[in-house]
Amino acid sequence: MYLSGYLKQYQAEYYRQLSNIRSEGDWESWVAFFLEGVAIAASGAERSIISIASLMSTDRHRLLASSKVGPASYRLFEMLPMMPRFTYVYYVIMYGAHVELAVSPVNAGHLVGAVS
Incomplete structure (x- = not known):
């Protein structure tokens, strides 16, 4: 799972949320922001896993069909x-x-x- 990409993409919001923790003690907004990133990263990881599994299945069938x-x-x-x-x-x-x-x-x- 690649959470860093989300944090880099929303870097300004990331720093704003951190600043709000320091200045206002607003942990809830930070947690919501972070969990949104986790959900997006997990969704991307799931798509990658499905794609890799599909590729492996296709290659496995091709390998089994080969006489070489x-x-x-x-x-x-x-x-x-x-x-x-x-x-x-x-x-x-x-x-x-x-x-x-x-x-x-x-x-x-x-x-x-x-x-x-």
């Missing part, structure tokens, strides 16, 4: 959501994909290419 991939490729694909900054170097060399997938490092590299 086997069980190890599918296992690798299912591990991708745990690694949002996936790269060949990170996964094969740093993470040790070959150990997790029970294949050689070279084959792990081929699997990365197959699911890319």
